[in-house]
Amino acid sequence: MIVFQQVSFLIVLVLGAYFFFRRVMRIRNNILMGQNEDRTDQPTKRLRSMLLIAFGQKKMFKKPIPALLHLMVYVGFLVINIEVLEFILDGISGNHRTFAGLLGNVRLTGVYTIALNIFEFLALAVIISCLFFLIRRNIYKVNRFGGLEMTNWPKLDANLILIFEIVLMFAILTMNAADQILQSRDVAGFPTTGFMGFSGFLVMPLFQSMDSGMLIAIERIAWWLHIIGIFAFAIYVTYSKHLHIFLAFPNTYYSNLMPVGKIKNMPEVTKEVNMMMGIPTEETDSPTEIKRLGAKDVRDLSWKNLMDAYTCTECGRCTAECPANQTGKKLSPRKIMMDTRDRVESLGDLFAKQGKEADDGKSLLGDFISKEEIFACTSCNACVEACPVMIDPLSIILQLRRYMSMEESSAPADWNAMFANMETSFSPWKFPPSDRFKWADDLNDQSGQKSPQNP
Template sequence: MFKKPLPAILHLFVYLGFIIINIEVLEIIIDGLFGTHRIFAPVFKGLYPSLINIFEFLAISVLVSCAIFLVRRNIIKVKRFDGEEMKRWPKLDANLILSIEIFLMICFLSMNTSDGILQSRGSEHYISTGDFFFTSFLKPLFNGLGTSELIFIERFGWWAHIMGIFAFAMYVFTDSKHLHIFISFPNTYFSKLDPAGRLSNMPEVTKEVKLMLNLPVDSGNENVAPGRFGAKDVQDLTWKNLMEAYSCTECGRCTSQCPANLTGKKLSPRKIMMDTRDRLEEVGRNIEANGKDHQDGKSLLGDYITVEEIMACTTCNACVEACPVNIDPVSIILQLRRFKIMEESQAPAAWNGMFSNIENNFAPWKFSPSDRLNWVQKLNQ
């Protein structure tokens, strides 16, 4: 995240804000269940106003950060937030989440401001806790209101804040790309520790090579029929690939660093992950409606991701290096390529020539191994 300091600091404020403010949300829930008001105030006594001041600082930080994010997306229009895959719902989703967060923070600050004034007026139910530093600056906006109006604002802020948080949580777990708030942690924990450029071998091919060379193979796997070479649909991908699809933040850092995309190719690593997630959602709906054996005639390769996209990848792993949550789009691209070449035998002509040279000459070039060092003889002439 901190390769780009500005968005990193803003995200830090937003994330810390929502984590720490949950302590205050816990108090709201308890008050709602038992009919109390600021139940933690007598427990923490003199420390309570300081805690609320921290919450208010974080609330203001979240509000300002989200406002800046909206400006960057919709007014400045940072280039990496653009792209064909970012039209319609993805763009609306991001703006909707940011707007909801701003609304929640306004509710929280309005609640505290009106609560503070009601405390000073000695209103019933509003126990005295002391002034709150940040919302004290907002009191002039509310001082002219009557007690009943202040109670309405405080209650509205209370209900809107808690119900908004519950609705936000439900939304994140259903239709929003912000599921990455939760999934990115296990995704990072299970990251591949090998160097990014190291390609993984296919167990089926490795077994065949070992048998050809009379090398020992794993016991119990000799008679197992090989599965599909590569991947055609999401069922062929690994669980880690599918977790990464749900971990994608759609930030576009991968696509902004992709040399194929920068030179005008259709490949977008972000789109690869978003397409995988969309196809996985579609398969899930089909299973729920028609059972796990239902076939809808679609596949990830072809209906979502085109051959042109996967063939444009240089496997440079710039996208992997740029991702703040350790997503590996190259792994999915390679598996789709392997299916296209090994299952359907549809490799470009130049690639077929290279494969033939590697098989016969042990190098990509059409030279006999015995002639490989002929150029050295000319060095002394």
């Protein structure tokens, strides 16, 4: 029986790992579809930003209530991984509670008992938090969880993840409750753990009257449910909006360290401008490959834009702060990120089936994101400020605008007029450049002495 369980476990483990890593490699390749961009400078600053913002959840605490609930789930996720490790070791070795043996006499040191009680506390905290999250989403209907882009799948996805987490945590408590009763009945194979309070008080009373055979079955089912659930969850996450649990860390590490008002430069344009203006440029040996100006599709964006898209968990803080969205315009920064991810995914699938040269005739701009959306952006950076994991929707919007303005010349008519004014009068308004200093004529208006323009 034990050997059968071990073999089954190994099969599940290997299959789970295979499907998980296959997806991870696909996502990695998809992200690397983007253009190069160096984000490796200033490693200390980057590490600090990762520790504060991802590990330390700093930006979450702008909204204290969801931040606290989220912290519970986050700490639960981090800490319960230790228990998952024990599950895996148990599964492979056929032991029960490997760590109990490793940590010395359970009763003497109490370390294992304390650890299990912490896990149980967190399991309960995760359940409570997820219930609150479900209520906020489905009953209280917090505004930012709605919106045009929150159609059937994103809505279901969010709820599934919460339900998944609740089920996983219940499995732990159920398993421990059954285990404790079996221990008290001195059933072989259930070494002492000490009293596990949360399952002890909450679940154990339901099981007390059951016979030991039934309890062993419950314990085993809960164990398998938990570990298979964890593997399934890990794989599910890679297809869902929930990848921030892994990607928040690299995404904050590689985040923009410049002042957010600075727009990324286009050195290929600088080269041409310098040539036109007769400004000497540093010679570069490598012939400049002819690239598209701005971005029409996801491959024109930088890899960091694409990592941003995979990191987005659709919380909607960006959209809730977006002045365009909040006044009824079509633009939603969250939709920009979701569209970018959907497009990368569809292109990744296409390439996997038909090779890297395949073309489905679609593009991010036009088929996923409309011009009306990107025209509405005020570049105010409220979305960037709002994102707890340092996603930058504005950078994508500006790249799409560049393509429109420079490759398609399809900017709004007002903007084309503004461009023309700037070209001819060096001002966005149509004033003759010779009038630019006329304001100085009014300097002494109040005192009645009009000063000449050039004294």
